[in-house]
Amino acid sequence: MLAALFFAAPMAGAQEPVNPTARSVQEQQLLEALQGGNAISGRVSIPDQRAADLIKPEGRNWSGTHNSTVYWTTTAVVLGMLALLTVFYFVRGRIRLEHGFAGRTIKRFNSFERFAHWLTAVCFILLALTGLNLIFGRYVLIPLFGADTFATATQLGKVVHNYIAWPFMLGIAIMLVVWIKDNIPGRIDLDWIKAGGGMLKGGGHPPAKRFNAGQKIIFWSVVLGGAALSFTGVLLLFPQLAGEPGNWQLAQLAHAIIAAVMTAVILAHIYIGTLGMEGAFDAMGSGQVDVNWAREHHSLWVAERDTAVEGEPRGHVAPAE
Template sequence: MNMLKTIRAHLASVLVLFALTLAGIMPAVHTASAQTNGEVPGQALGLNSDADLWRFIRNGNAGDTQMKDQLAAVMIQSEGDNWRAARNGPVSVYGAAGVLGIIVLLAVFYSWRGRITIDAGPSGKTIERFGTIDRFAHWLMAGSFVILALTGLNLLYGRYTLLPLLGPEAFTAITIAGKYAHNYLAFAFMAGLALSFVLWVRHNIPSKIDLDWLKAGGGIFTKGVHPPARKFNAGQKIIFWVVMLGGLSVSLSGIALLFPFQTAMFAKTFGLLNMIGFDLPTTLTMLQEQQLNQLWHGIVSLVLMTIIVAHIYIGSVGMEGALDAMNSGKVDRNWAKEHHGLWVKEVDAATKAAKAKPAE
């Protein structure tokens, strides 16, 4: 009898525990079932389904956060996928193709044309082409640009090229040093750019003579051909305006990257473009602005690098006597007559007039 009572008591206890367990499980089962059916319990975000919830998040909408950085309220920023795909895809691929392509093209051109020499031979007499302030402006801009280019290329391609060769420690040290150099030498580049513009803009206004120079290919492709040119020929004028406009653009995007989340240049630029028929978005978040700044900065920089490589070639190994213009500031008179004949006549006329003027 006692044994029977004991068994009944145990069974009763088991039944009670089972009932309590079942009572606790049912809400969880109901909740899981509700979520499986696409309903969010309590509709805390005012949404009816998981699909709406994730659509809300994937669209980059911000929730609530107690952090000071309001960007932390955005769980998923889908434009970041597009930015990464563009940076690691077309920008990197076409940028490398452009820089490497111009180097290969110039090597082929040099093997065919050789160094462009002074047809009449050096005269032994010189004429001043650039003064001290001109050369200072040029080397300030050019020297800082070279360092900016190298450090920028490292940021874009270094992990694929230098990291396997140098190892993580050396690569990290070089990259950190390069980052600081890039940030601070940017201001030297801007100063050189502004000074060069003030000094040379009056010499780089396009004229009809430039058309003749372009028709003759600048005399670069044919020996003995020397189209007329003043102090800056058509090719140099093209370089000047590309560097000025491109340098200004890359400087503005660089400032936006140095001081993040402070500017809305792309939204304003898109608004202006929409006034002439474009249909571009003007409601951009600060993070979208930064992503567009970074892409534009990389694209313009790579275009400038490609063009400047050609400029460096023709101003050094590609042409005899050209480098003297920015080294000593004085060039051989025969070189000047062949490449800037009209300018030489202007200088000689001015010198003759100055000598003929009686002293007061």
């Protein structure tokens, strides 16, 4: 009898298995609790009781906005600019010098100015790529390279983004100090804008000083947009400075949308400075531009230099290397 009871007990227990998760909270129960407008909280022993919140209704709203509004806004702005530049290239073609290269150059930017430009440019490209990965990475990298590669790239990108932000801020500050005097808007800029900068059709470029209206738009977009990105970025790095979680969420949304607009602006700037305009890259490459290029695009600036160096060779030019 004892032997029979010994073997029968496990068999009886096996007929009624115990489900260890039967009384656990299911996701649907959490969603139903959130519909009442209350946060789902636990208990913490640290002074900041906000850390006890597991899920908050406004947190889900923010997540939905990030995955919908920010995603589609970034898609429309960035891809829209790429499409516009592609159409512009095939319709207008490359903007070439009307009188060809003169074979003599004139200094446009010194070494320090080019350092400030490339410091800011390289940092922005890294920031843009790592930021865009957070929005599009899961839809692009995971299908192509797998989830593990995406996770590694995103973790590395987070570190790069956090540290590259500081030299980017430095570059913005240097450019503001060095170039603000040449980027004050004036009446001549209105004439340049009315003429479309001479880029929509042939017939010459309107007169411009060291920076034309288009370059001034780029400058102020970078300075003001960079300042906004810096401010919101610091709040994201140090969320305690933002105060309430809602402030942090607002900073994140502003950061993402401003970054998308700046990315579109910089794409246009890169296009004009490389493929779009003949001779433009030399300004930030070697710092020397062809004399004919300078006179066609910045005739008033060349005239000012001629006056400043009166008695020296016209335009203070040197043979092209």
